[in-house]
Amino acid sequence: xxxxxxxxGDLRSGNCLKVKYAADLLGVPHEWIAVDxxxxxxxxxxxxxxxxxxxxxxxAWPDGRVLAQSNAILRYLxxxxxxxxxxxxxxxxxxxxxxxAQYSHEPYVAVARFEMVYLGxxxxxxxxxxxxxxxxxxxxxxxxxxxxxxxxxGGFTIADLALLAYTRLAPEGGFDLSPRPALRxxxxxxxxxxxxxx
Amino acid sequence: xxxxxxxxGDLRSGNCLKVKYAADLLGVPHEWIAVDxxxxxxxxxxxxxxxxxxxxxxxAWPDGRVLAQSNAILRYLxxxxxxxxxxxxxxxxxxxxxxxAQYSHEPYVAVARFEMVYLGxxxxxxxxxxxxxxxxxxxxxxxxxxxxxxxxxGGFTIADLALLAYTRLAPEGGFDLSPRPALRxxxxxxxxxxxxxx
Numbered sequence: 001x002x003x004x005x006x007x008x009g010d011l012r013s014g015n016c017l018k019v020k021y022a023a024d025l026l027g028v029p030h031e032w033i034a035v036d037x038x039x040x041x042x043x044x045x046x047x048x049x050x051x052x053x054x055x056x057x058x059x060a061w062p063d064g065r066v067l068a069q070s071n072a073i074l075r076y077l078x079x080x081x082x083x084x085x086x087x088x089x090x091x092x093x094x095x096x097x098x099x100x101a102q103y104s105h106e107p108y109v110a111v112a113r114f115e116m117v118y119l120g121x122x123x124x125x126x127x128x129x130x131x132x133x134x135x136x137x138x139x140x141x142x143x144x145x146x147x148x149x150x151x152x153x154g155g156f157t158i159a160d161l162a163l164l165a166y167t168r169l170a171p172e173g174g175f176d177l178s179p180r181p182a183l184r185x186x187x188x189x190x191x192x193x194x195x196x197x198x
Numbered sequence: 199x200x201x202x203x204x205x206x207g208d209l210r211s212g213n214c215l216k217v218k219y220a221a222d223l224l225g226v227p228h229e230w231i232a233v234d235x236x237x238x239x240x241x242x243x244x245x246x247x248x249x250x251x252x253x254x255x256x257x258a259w260p261d262g263r264v265l266a267q268s269n270a271i272l273r274y275l276x277x278x279x280x281x282x283x284x285x286x287x288x289x290x291x292x293x294x295x296x297x298x299a300q301y302s303h304e305p306y307v308a309v310a311r312f313e314m315v316y317l318g319x320x321x322x323x324x325x326x327x328x329x330x331x332x333x334x335x336x337x338x339x340x341x342x343x344x345x346x347x348x349x350x351x352g353g354f355t356i357a358d359l360a361l362l363a364y365t366r367l368a369p370e371g372g373f374d375l376s377p378r379p380a381l382r383x384x385x386x387x388x389x390x391x392x393x394x395x396x
Contacts, residue, residue, distance in 0.1 A: 055302075067291065068294050069294040099267040
């Protein structure tokens, strides 16, 4: 029996990458288990027994505990580290970014990328609602980051980590980052913080 | 100057109600400030200065701090109480429900209700995607609650509170709870826990 934490995920998914970035950065030993959604691997009885929602990423520990939802996983792995500073109000502001990301950023920025990269749609044929709302999400980040190095607090936190994954890939969804200098500088800082090649 | 916490919200919104339920249950003194989205009150310069995302609920304190995102607010208000037990893994499981609610439940169950209640659509004309995914979310809760009194742990937590608001209103969105006895019993328990009339 392998006594390591297991991460079930797909490296093409930003939500899965967030968990991998966090585990790597925090030095959490883990086994990565590649899951192919298109092949139905999140709908097998054994996977649904671990996560009835049939979603990845999913983390499983040798003692049988499992945890779903990328942002819940980030928060759990990061507790007690500089990625999630102890101050309760700072944690709350970080939480607000995590919920905003999942509700007002990922469903537009990531889904527009999905349409182009995985469904092969040309940029001009993206769902207009995805474009409008995705642009608004990126504009909000640009305005916020114009006067800050990091989304909250004085350093790189799971708020930055959670938003980085899909924001850096936004150009693959047809979003132009060139008129957003603060966002581009933040992406570069984040990539450096987690040791990613830009 | 009123030295109380202010909650900006709309009592017809489940996301706003969650925050009101939590503040009332925890005995947090507050002033409720009714905000009318339809009248553009979340798009005024003064509101956007507090929350650039233009969303309610929003909590503001007399010292100038503000916090957006209903689930981040719940988590912050509930810290150190039985609504958010101290065990880190139990907190993580609760977090997973909060993120699942915002991504896989609210966008379907609440939006179907919005179509019927606010747009006046007949049940048969709801967006089919909302119906399919909303039914799946309610089925997942029914299966989970078949063997449990509460979503996680041994008592009423912010996971229950967060899911209660829109789940109890699901019939207004055309979802039938009668074949879901575990869900109905859980709703009744939650309503009792927060002192709501069923």
